[in-house]
Amino acid sequence: xxxxxxxxxxxxxxxxxxxxxxxxxxxxxxxxxxxxxxxxxxxxxxxxxxxxxxxxxxxxxxxxxxxxxxxxxxxxxxxxxxxxxxxxxxxxxxxxxxxxxxxxxxxxxxxxxxxxxxxxxxxxxxxxxxxxxxxxxxxxxxxxxxxxxxxxxxxxxxxxxxxxxxxxxxxxxxxxxxxxxxxxxxxxxxxxxxxxxxxxxxxxxxxxxxxxxxxxxxxxxxxxxxxxxxxxxxxxxxxxxxxxxxxxxxxxxxxxxxxxxxxxxxxxxxxxxxxxxxxxxxxxxxxxxxxxxxxxxxxxxxxxxxxxxxxxx
Ligand SMILES: Cc1cc2nc3c(=O)[nH]c(=O)nc-3n(C[C@H](O)[C@H](O)[C@H](O)COP(=O)(O)OP(=O)(O)OC[C@H]3O[C@@H](n4cnc5c(N)ncnc54)[C@H](O)[C@@H]3O)c2cc1C
Numbered sequence: 001x002x003x004x005x006x007x008x009x010x011x012x013x014x015x016x017x018x019x020x021x022x023x024x025x026x027x028x029x030x031x032x033x034x035x036x037x038x039x040x041x042x043x044x045x046x047x048x049x050x051x052x053x054x055x056x057x058x059x060x061x062x063x064x065x066x067x068x069x070x071x072x073x074x075x076x077x078x079x080x081x082x083x084x085x086x087x088x089x090x091x092x093x094x095x096x097x098x099x100x101x102x103x104x105x106x107x108x109x110x111x112x113x114x115x116x117x118x119x120x121x122x123x124x125x126x127x128x129x130x131x132x133x134x135x136x137x138x139x140x141x142x143x144x145x146x147x148x149x150x151x152x153x154x155x156x157x158x159x160x161x162x163x164x165x166x167x168x169x170x171x172x173x174x175x176x177x178x179x180x181x182x183x184x185x186x187x188x189x190x191x192x193x194x195x196x197x198x199x200x201x202x203x204x205x206x207x208x209x210x211x212x213x214x215x216x217x218x219x220x221x222x223x224x225x226x227x228x229x230x231x232x233x234x235x236x237x238x239x240x241x242x243x244x245x246x247x248x249x250x251x252x253x254x255x256x257x258x259x260x261x262x263x264x265x266x267x268x269x270x271x272x273x274x275x276x277x278x279x280x281x282x283x284x285x286x287x288x289x290x291x292x293x294x295x296x297x298x299x300x301x302x303x304x305x306x307x308x309x310x311x312x313x
Contacts, residue, residue: 009062010044012157012197013054022057035061049152053199056157064154064162064169067268083108088118091125097256113282115258116230117274120218122261126230126254130302133218133262137178140171140212141187143205148198159194169212170194172265182211219264224296226262227274228281229253231300236307243304244311251300258282259299273297 013019023038036059039047044055075082089103091114098114099107116122123131145151145166155161162169171190177183188206195202220226235252236243243249258281260274276288277297287294295301 006061006063007153007163008047008058008060009154009156010039010048010052010056010058012044012052012056012155014157015054019055026057035059047153048155050149050198062154064164065268070268088125091116091257093254113256113258115260115278117260119261119263120216122226122259126233126257126259128230128233128302130231130233130306131220131226131262131299132302133220136217136219136264137175137180137214138172138217138265139175139182139186139190139214140169140173141190141209142167142169142212143191143209144168147205147208148200155198157197159190159197161194161198171212180214180216182214184211187211217264217267218262220262221302223264224262225264225266225270225274226259226299227270227277227297228258228294228299230257230259231303233303236300236303240307240310244307247304251303253300 013022019038026036026038036057039055039058041052041055044058045052047058074080086102086108088100088108090101092099092101094110097110097112100109100114102108116125118125120133120135123129123133142164145163145168148161148168151161151163151168154163160169160171173186173190175186177186187209188202191202191205191209194200195205230253232252232254239249239252243251258278260271260278263270273289277294279285280287289297
């Protein structure tokens with residue numbers, strides 16, 4: 001974790017209407033100003049170190065973080081082992097747990113508890129038809145800092161910009177592409193979006209810009225993550241009529257099989273929540289979240305919806 005002071009984040013207003021509705025929200029919620037406050041365009045420019053056309057919500061405790069830093073910390077936890085050479089081709093129930101096999105049938109791992117945290121491939125391994133996920137390609141763009149100015153905070157709104165050494169990371173795109181090859185057109189579009197937000201000449205920024213990270217985000221149909229014990233869909237389908245009639249009947253679950261995926265654009269936030277929630281679920285400890293929030297993340301919510309739709313059809 002960084003030892004320097006956080007950069008802070010400015011959520012720029014899209015216009016006066018948004019500024020007014022944010023002011024009303026802050027008035028209602030009465031958060032401490034050390035957490036969030038609204039800035040005028042002049043105050044926002046001062047905070048960002050850059051002349052900005054609009055103000056926004058200022059979150060001084062937010063920061064930009066290289067994901068490799070927390071990840072290497074987590075991997076240093078005693079007992080943590082990372083294997084990158086062995087895609088799991090199938091997962092099967094075994095006496096007292098789960099067996100993960102490679103494409104050649106070799107057993108890669110056996111454990112009492114399995115947690116699927118493999119994004120777009122999780123529904124296949126869970127043999128779940130209800131957990132359909134959408135794949136959204138994302139690409140960031142790195143611009144020389146002197147091109148844009150001495151940005152010293154994170155900016156977000158229609159676009160996103162974060163200072164990163166002598167560069168500014170702008171982005172990220174939300175596009176339908178399959179390819180993980182960087183695209184110059186996407187870089188240009190990222191910079192045009194940023195220029196619309198903060199003002200400036202996107203074409204000149206593009207001259208010595210280079211593509212930043214490219215990846216796929218996976219999101220569920222309701223855009224909430226999937227965190228918790230996975231349903232046993234085959235059994236749920238056999239009990240479909242009763243489950244569709246009675247919302248209080250528990251959805252049958254796959255013993256010892258959990259999920260933490262569909263994190264969409266918020267992997268850092270949701271992974272931290274999953275890390276707090278899953279041990280409590282596995283151990284039967286008190287839940288760190290209220291029941292309605294747990295329901296919003298519950299992997300079984302999609303089976304329930306599927307069964308309800310079938311009952312109505
Ligand atoms: C350009 C871009 C910018 C982003 N910016 C942010 C941001 O600022 N903040 C934020 O919080 N999030 C951001 N995200 C989103 C974030 O990257 C995702 O939410 C996060 O990576 C999801 O984590 P995950 O572990 O579920 O999936 P992934 O990161 O996709 O990891 C899944 C892993 O599972 C492995 N895997 C898949 N199938 C198998 C299998 N069968 N066997 C073994 N391994 C398997 C894959 O190889 C992969 O390593 C961004 C995404 C993109 C593309």
